Amino acid sequence: MYGGGYIFEETKNGERTVEDPKRLEDFEARIQAGEKIEPMDWMPAEYRKQLIRMIEQHAHSEIIGALPEGTWITRAPGFRRKLALMAKVQDEVGHAQLLYSAAETLGKPREMMINDLITGKSKYSNVFNYPAVTWADTAVIAWLIDAGAIINQVANSKGSYGPYCRALERICMEESFHLKYGHDNVVFLATGTPKQREMVQDALNRWWKPIMHFFGPSDKISVHTETLMRWKVKMASNDDMRQKFLDMYVPKIWELGLSIPDQKLKKNEDTGIWDYTEPDWEEFKRVINGDGPCNKERLAVRRRAEEKGEWVRKALMRNAEEYTIPLS
Amino acid sequence: MSLKSLDPRITREGLPEEPDNTPVENIHHWTTFEVFHQTKKGDRHIHVGSVHAPNHEMAYILAKEQFARRADCVSLWIVKTSDVYQTNYRDEDMYENNQEKMYREAGGYKVMERINKYRKEHSK
Ligand SMILES: [Fe+2]
Ligand SMILES: [Fe+2]
Numbered sequence: 001m002y003g004g005g006y007i008f009e010e011t012k013n014g015e016r017t018v019e020d021p022k023r024l025e026d027f028e029a030r031i032q033a034g035e036k037i038e039p040m041d042w043m044p045a046e047y048r049k050q051l052i053r054m055i056e057q058h059a060h061s062e063i064i065g066a067l068p069e070g071t072w073i074t075r076a077p078g079f080r081r082k083l084a085l086m087a088k089v090q091d092e093v094g095h096a097q098l099l100y101s102a103a104e105t106l107g108k109p110r111e112m113m114i115n116d117l118i119t120g121k122s123k124y125s126n127v128f129n130y131p132a133v134t135w136a137d138t139a140v141i142a143w144l145i146d147a148g149a150i151i152n153q154v155a156n157s158k159g160s161y162g163p164y165c166r167a168l169e170r171i172c173m174e175e176s177f178h179l180k181y182g183h184d185n186v187v188f189l190a191t192g193t194p195k196q197r198e199m200v201q202d203a204l205n206r207w208w209k210p211i212m213h214f215f216g217p218s219d220k221i222s223v224h225t226e227t228l229m230r231w232k233v234k235m236a237s238n239d240d241m242r243q244k245f246l247d248m249y250v251p252k253i254w255e256l257g258l259s260i261p262d263q264k265l266k267k268n269e270d271t272g273i274w275d276y277t278e279p280d281w282e283e284f285k286r287v288i289n290g291d292g293p294c295n296k297e298r299l300a301v302r303r304r305a306e307e308k309g310e311w312v313r314k315a316l317m318r319n320a321e322e323y324t325i326p327l328s
Numbered sequence: 329m330s331l332k333s334l335d336p337r338i339t340r341e342g343l344p345e346e347p348d349n350t351p352v353e354n355i356h357h358w359t360t361f362e363v364f365h366q367t368k369k370g371d372r373h374i375h376v377g378s379v380h381a382p383n384h385e386m387a388y389i390l391a392k393e394q395f396a397r398r399a400d401c402v403s404l405w406i407v408k409t410s411d412v413y414q415t416n417y418r419d420e421d422m423y424e425n426n427q428e429k430m431y432r433e434a435g436g437y438k439v440m441e442r443i444n445k446y447r448k449e450h451s452k
Contacts, residue, residue, distance in 0.1 A: 040416050071335040094394055101360075101378050110380060111357055119349050131334055167377075174398070290347070297333055300343040306352050313358070316382040323357035324409040326378035 017045040031232050036162035039105040039328060047231055052106045053122075054233065055164055059099035060117045060124035064298050066092040068132040069141060077135060084181050088142065091174045098170060101326045102163040109323060118303045126284060127210040129292030136189055136196075136203035142182025144207065147249055148214045150175045151241050160232035163328045183252075190256040197257075204253070205261045212262075212279040215241045221281060246274040361387035362412060364405035365395050373405050384408075 023042055030037070037043055070089045076082040100110045116122040127145055132138050150172065157168035189200035216222060216238040228234040236244075247267075253260060264277045287295070331343040358380045364373035376395045381387035387406045396404060415422075430436030 038417060040414075040418075071333075071338070074337070090397075094397075097379070097394060098377060104360075109357055115352050118352050120347060133334065170376075296345065296347055297331055297338065297343070299347060300331055301338060301341075303348060303352065304341060304343060310353060313382075316386065317358070318382055321359040321382065322410070324360050326360045326409055327362055327412060327414065328375075328377075 019044045028230065031160045031230075035160075036165060037160050038162045039325075044231075046227070047233065048106050050228060050233055051161055051164070052103055052108050055099055055103040055106075055161075056108065056113050056116070057123050057125075059096045059103060059113065060122060061128065062092045062096035062099060063117070064124045064128045064302065065145075066096075067298055067301060068128055068130075068294070069138050072132060072135060072138045075135070081185070085138070088178050088181060091178065095167075095171045095174070098167040099164075102161075102167045104326055105163045105328060107325065109325075114306065118299060118306060120290065120299060123288055125214070126288045126292070127207075127214055128298060129287050129295045130207070130210050131294050133206065134199055134203060136186075136199040137206065139182055139185035139189060139200065140203045140207045142178055143186050144182070144211055144249060145214065146175055146178040146182055148211065148241075148245050150179060151244050151248075152215070152236075155235040155241065158232075159235050166328070187256065190258060201258055204258055208261050209279065209283075211245075212242070212276070213284045215239075215245070217281050217284065218278065243274055246276070247272075250274070358382050360409040361391070362407045362409050363387075363391040363395055364407070365399070365401055366403040366405075367400050369402050373403070378409060 024044060027037075027041075027043060027047075037047075066089045069085065069092075073082060073085050073089065076085050100113060103113060104110055113122070117124065127141075132141060153168050153172050153175065157165050157172060159165055186200055189196040219237045219239045222238060225234050225237075229237075246265075250260065250265065250267075262277050264275055267274050286292075290296075329345050331339070331341075331345050333339045359382075360378045360380055361384070362378050363376050365376045366373045379387050379390040379394060381390055384406050388404065391404055391406060395401070
């Protein structure tokens with residue numbers, strides 16, 4: 001997991017740094033030509049700022065995303081599933097490490113990002129503010145949330161910032177295991193006893209709303225992102241990614257005889273576009289700003305982990321060693 | 329009142345119910361190390377990323393976990409980031425090939441013309 005639905009910062013005209021037009025032109029020409037931008041290259045202040053914001057949100061989402069699933073490790077049904085879930089959760093935390101490093105190359109130290117996560121200053125994917133109520137929830141998360149994340153990450157891996165693309169390549173390889181593992185779990189429940197089918201249907205009902213929120217607000221209402229798209233920071237519009245997701249996964253859900261809690265959900269055969277009930281974007285905003293069922297728990301758990309580990313980090317600290325920004 | 333979770337272990341932690349916005353201690357930073365990974369003996373070591381650590385040994389432990397837990401690996405190299413001397417892309421042009429230095433290239437040596445001329449003259 002778990003990039004998706006990034007909240008880009010709106011820059012008021014007065015705040016925008018005025019860039020050297022010649023440098024800006026060269027920079028844009030390089031991106032146009034498909035070149036990657038590397039940490040030491042010149043880049044517009046706005047590019048740096050939005051990339052830090054996006055990669056940081058992505059990293060936080062991996063860390064926080066490990067919590068709703070991680071909570072089920074001790075209660076996983078059977079040894080093999082326990083091993084698989086541990087491996088997946090470990091991957092997600094590894095993804096966060098790779099992404100923090102990529103963001104650091106832009107000049108924001110990792111400790112500062114972690115501080116901004118814990119104090120609620122920076123965001124993470126909204127879906128993790130919802131609870132994994134039963135084992136079936138973890139199956140739905142591993143299959144469908146990771147599927148959404150893959151769509152987003154594959155698109156972003158073709159972006160313009162070298163360190164982020166390289167991190168994503170590695171991440172996408174591991175995500176394919178998550179997707180298979182999640183699908184396997186959902187299929188097992190959906191083809192099992194009536195009780196198991198009921199469990200997975202309930203989980204799907206609970207998660208459909210967060211899944212539809214996953215790619216972020218509709219293009220009609222989201223912050224203008226033309227510049228970010230030209231700079232290959234944002235690689236696909238929220239609605240395009242949502243459509244792609246529906247196209248790939250709704251048939252796979254239906255083939256299991258599961259139903260999706262949206263009466264309007266239907267593919268328009270003429271246009272190839274899916275119709276659906278517009279998600280409640282007011283709720284999305286409310287939850288992302290702190291008022292979801294699990295926001296408090298997620299941050300409190302993360303803070304407690306940070307506090308508990310502090311003495312270890314301090315004991316190992318060598319004051320003579322100065323922090324260096326990683327290479328790439 | 330403390331935070332109630334679906335997970336009994338979290339409930340037992342007795343976490344505060346209200347969000348705490350005080351910054352976490354973040355004055356101390358570990359430094360960073362670059363990691364080079366070798367897939368099999370005979371291959372080159374390839375740079376795969378970096379880790380935060382207080383020393384080489386810890387960096388190795390974290391690098392093994394991060395970069396060698398899935399893919400084949402026979403060896404890792406750990407180098408302190410600050411020990412890497414790197415050139416800037418600004419100076420990229422200094423690597424451009426000088427066309428006048430054909431004497432450095434295999435293509436700068438054309439002997440067939442001379443050989444053919446010699447053979448022609450001596451084949452009577
Ligand atoms: Fe994942
Ligand atoms: Fe991930």
